[in-house]
Amino acid sequence: MPLPTRLVVVIRADLPHAWAVNAAAVLGLSLGVRLPGPPPEDAKDASGGLHAGLDPHPVPVLSGTPDQLRELYQRATGREDLVTVGFDEVARRAREYDDYLIALAATPGEEIEYVAIGLFGPRNRVTALTKHLPLHGAPTQEPSASSAVSGKRRGDLFPTGGDDRRFSGPATGDERWLLQDVLRDQRETLRLKCSGVSTELARRSVEPSTLSLLGLVRHLADVERRWFRRVLAGQDAPPIFSSGSDPDGDFDAAVNDPEVIEAAWQAWDAEVAFAEKFVARAADLDVEGHDAWRGAVSLRWVLVHLIEEYARHNGHADLLRERIDGVIGL
Known part of the structure; x- marks a missing residue:
């Protein structure tokens, strides 16, 4: 933890x-x-030291x-x-x-x-x-589009310039920690796919699509907020970036503005922190909340659904990031 x-x-x-x-x-x-x-x-070793x-x-x-x-x-x-x-x-x-x-x-x-x-x-x-800063002593030059595609396999881990601990957690043991660990890896993958670029976060894929990395961050902040704050915790927590009158505002309003970018990351970080704390404090995975779409849902279902949601959108992030600078990897 x-x-x-x-x-x-x-x-x-x-x-x-x-x-x-x-x-x-x-x-x-x-x-x-x-x-x-x-x-x-203080601690002691086996010899009493x-x-x-x-x-x-x-x-x-x-x-x-x-x-x-x-x-x-x-x-x-x-x-x-x-x-x-x-x-x-x-x-x-x-x-x-x-x-x-x-x-x-x-x-x-x-x-x-x-x-x-x-x-x-x-x-x-x-x-x-x-989060945008590399480890000290790590190479800082981003690979070019051509070298990134030709010099790496798509199945390799995304280049981080440092110690990447995703996908290395235990594969057996307590169900809560397994689900949390897999979800944490997916969250970190989204963060990595957005690392090393700033204004390009708002770059859209292909017209007429409004998909962008920044849009994904905003969208997933609202997704986290919905399931953990509103459904499971029962809070009055409307979406931050979309609404009934503007259901695609999370993507459509993801524009190249430093304040918009900062607000997206602050919201996403805050919602992830709330979710992790909620999961850690929950009595068990059978804790339930009510959702207008699915009815009664358990914490177990929400964690599985969030893994599914991130995995889907990280696939979008793969393509969006490759189009920006050619960098590929899991």
Whole structure:
């Protein structure tokens, strides 16, 4: 079960290796003293030796350009739900902490260049801010359309530039965790198919179709919202991107606008987070809700239906992404 919070370190891509290691260490120390809750419990090995407790969060170390780091810091800092620590050039060049404080006080905010940034907070919020960034040290050049098609099989995993753990979960065991794991893989596939492109998210397939990657994100946010919030949780939660008078608004209004794109990802992340929390807290898979279309439905049926829904639309995403830049893969 993934933790509800996430901890991420982002390092400037062109930083020399030794400086990158130093930046990660500085951020680890600076974030560690700011994390809520008691320190992790110490552990013992089989021989009785004591081992200091380790923070339970996996810590992906990502990479970004100077502009990306500056934008990330601006978007993250000041949010009450996030712990944000920036390691900048002023700090890196200072010999003593007092020197840093004096130099920083004399540096205008717009002139600060960030070497690395650490983020901690709600999983969906941190993911939304960092999902477009590659792992540090991973190749950053996107394959060309010709090399992507000729150099990969369609049955290979989609190129992520890092550690792809989809489709590697257990194939036996508790039904709830199996269904959750398969659905999580399908959700992550949609996110991957949308990674590495920005304005192209709104690019449509072939006229007269209005299908686009951005439309899929908006549509699936409403799908998650319907089944988990409205049907199973019984909340008054109308669709965000479509309505009775505009049933295809999720696709038709998916336009190339930064605010529209940001709103789509925020909605999708929020609905996925709600769904995962609902499933984890449900008494069992026989929990029921009422849907105007299907009548009484169980949590088990909803999970199977969501897997079906994502699998169908990820097929659309395969074609949409290949048309944008030729990149293929599961």
